[in-house]
Amino acid sequence: MDELIEILEEILPCEDVVNCTTLIDDHILSSFDILSLVSDIEDSFDVDISPAELIPENFNSANALWNMICRLREEC
Amino acid sequence: MEYHLLTYSFLFLPIILILYKLTPSKFRWCLLLVVDIAFYLMISKALIVFFIFAVVITYCTGLMIDRLGSSNKYTGKMLKKHKRIILFIGIILNLSMLIVFKYFKLIGISFIAPIGISYYTLQTISYMTDICRRTISCEQNIGKLALYLSYFPQVIEGPISRYSNMKNELFAGKDLSYTNITSGYQRILWGLFKKMVIADHLAPAVYKIFLHPENYDGxxxxxGAIMFTTQLYAEFSGCMDIIIGSSETLSITLPENFRQPFFAKNASDFWHRWHITLGTWLKDYIFYPISLAKPLKKLSKKAKTIVGINISKMIVPTIALFFVWLTNGIWHGAGLTYLFYGMYYFVLIFIETICEPHIEKFCQKHSIYESNLLISSFRALKLFVIVNIGEMFFRAKSITSGFNMFKKIIFDFHLSSLKDANWGIDKYDMIICFFAIILLFIVDFIHEKNIKLRDVISNYKLPIRWAIWYALIFSIILTGAYGAGYTVIDMIYAAY
Known part of the structure; x- marks a missing residue:
């Protein structure tokens, strides 16, 4: 989880990425940020994020992202 | 039979509604399928063969991907690879028909294309891809898949629906309801008003000006460009009202294709409100797959070490955006004007993506808010100009003709020429159009405020309610462009 927070902080340096639960709903993460985030997550956690995973429920908070990563790891 | 013909709404659709009501619930999807085939045969005749090919290819591809997933032959990355190969073959086979019918004219070979090929091909691709992505399960009944792809209200010009959103209502055989029938017909009426009172009245003037723009001054x-944009909006959104409304009478919900596009704040927002289902299709099946492709990810990583995160994160989406707008342009047709149209929006949205964050920061720093009347008026005017220029090139005979028209607007602009201009429509039609466009603007404004006008009207007392709908009916009968002296104007987007 700490590694994920670091990635998020690098992309969104001015946001409270630990507690925020509306990263998509409040347009904090742009589509460009999402793609950058996907690339970093894939490298760091050795998972493959398909376009089908790019839904708000998976990207709204650090927790949602972490849940997606755990699920994708299990599926690997 | 086209949707805007009165025989569709007031003869064909009522017969379908009666038959639907009389058919037992579990066979209703079979009735819809028979109607779809009859409807398709009526409009495309022998070309239905190509539609059947598309259904069989899509069905087999879906089934093969599904079976591969449930068998133990492959696992992990090998399974993914084999699924992708089958998907690729399915897409190529479906696309090849679209390419032959739509783009072979570039090499001098022309065919009459099956109606709706551009729309149902996109639906076949989304269906097969979603099975491969495991977001939907494969349809085991080929008849049901054929119904989804050929559903009669949407087969000619969309909206481009998704199997996951359609399957429940399409196959459930839900009972008809009085509320849905009346609400659906109210929407059909509004669609007919937009098509027959606005779009069809403007059509002769637009045709005349764009045929010989050299005869007119800037x-x-x-x-003429504003007239075409208005015609296109009234026509396409009007047909969507008829399509979505007729599906609503059967208690089947189709996705919305328009959401007050001229109230958008910029070009990007405009495309979230105009031809919405094409935009979301392009996002899900072009933008994301390209953005997440391995070579582009590698490129992004390399760029990150060289130019830093802020610039590197722009590279991949910009490349994907280029392909989105290239596809958008090409999808509309084989002409260079369509390609130009796509590239025009690519450049504009690219510029917006770079500039908007800086403009927002500037506005925040100087306490300039979006609600500021001056700012919102400037934004609306800017968007209006952008959209009209784009549509002018879209409708122009050629890119050269488009540029000549643009040049005339800049360098040969004399208000005095309006007095003697021959518009090809009489003053009476112009006045009708003017007031109808004002009404369209007011209705869009109300919808933009999140007020559901049909719900508001339905809460009025019966005499007021009926007075409103009768006024709409009589305005179509009395002022609509039909009958002697008018030619039936085909649906513009049915040709794409």
């Missing part, structure tokens, strides 16, 4: 051409 003022008339500018008004």
């Amino acid at each position: 003022t008339v051409i500018a008004i």
